[in-house]
Amino acid sequence: QAVIMQAFAYHSTKDYENSRAAAQRFIDFYPADEDAAYAQYLLALSYYDQIDEVGRDQGLTFQALQALRTVIEVYPDSEYATSAILKFDLAFDHLAGKEMEIGRYYLRRGHYTSAINRFRVVVEDFQTTSHTAEALHRLVEGYLSLGLTNEAQTAGAILGHNFQSTEWYDSSYKLLTANGLKLRDRGNNWLSQIYRQTVKGQWL
DSSP: OHHHHHHHHHHHTTOHHHHHHHHHHHHHHOTTSTTHHHHHHHHHHHHHTTOOOTTSOTHHHHHHHHHHHHHHHHOTTSTTHHHHHHHHHHHHHHHHHHHHHHHHHHHHTTOHHHHHHHHHHHHHHOTTSTTHHHHHHHHHHHHHHTTOHHHHHHHHHHHHHHOTTSHHHHHHHHHHHHTTOOSSOOSSSHHHHHHHHHTSOOOO
16 A cells, blocks of 8 residues: 555656656556556556657657556456546547657658658558548648649548548648549559548458
């Protein structure tokens, strides 16, 4: 009990390193104790509570995700599981936000290939986050800047199917039609594969 209270006390004063150490010590020595779930949750919070802005080192975010996943998977029936799931989703969204920030930076400076690579990561690996619609629109912008109209139109088609009520769809629609293009699947590229999977349900 003293160890878990120590972990809580350290966390309350934002001494995250010592809080994490005390929580881990509790888990190592008392893995079957009824407070083990709370210790794991405190350990996760020691990472999560330091994720305060997109521009920071993302190593903490990855560590928070791992620790939160442990709470969810090892202690699914605990009172901390629901909070851990919510924080996991927010941390996951945070990582996507970092990719978007870097992608927009490259796009503004005309480094279109580097920008596209960042937005592709969001579309492929973070498709459940709040950033996917903008990532698809930025792909439209990036590919049009490179003259790759098939990819631009396909990105627009995915956007139109999944995010038609967003401002990003409106912007892509105007941009594509202004260039005499349509929002439709064209060519055989990585976006075409996503289009076939998400729109047509063709996984092979």
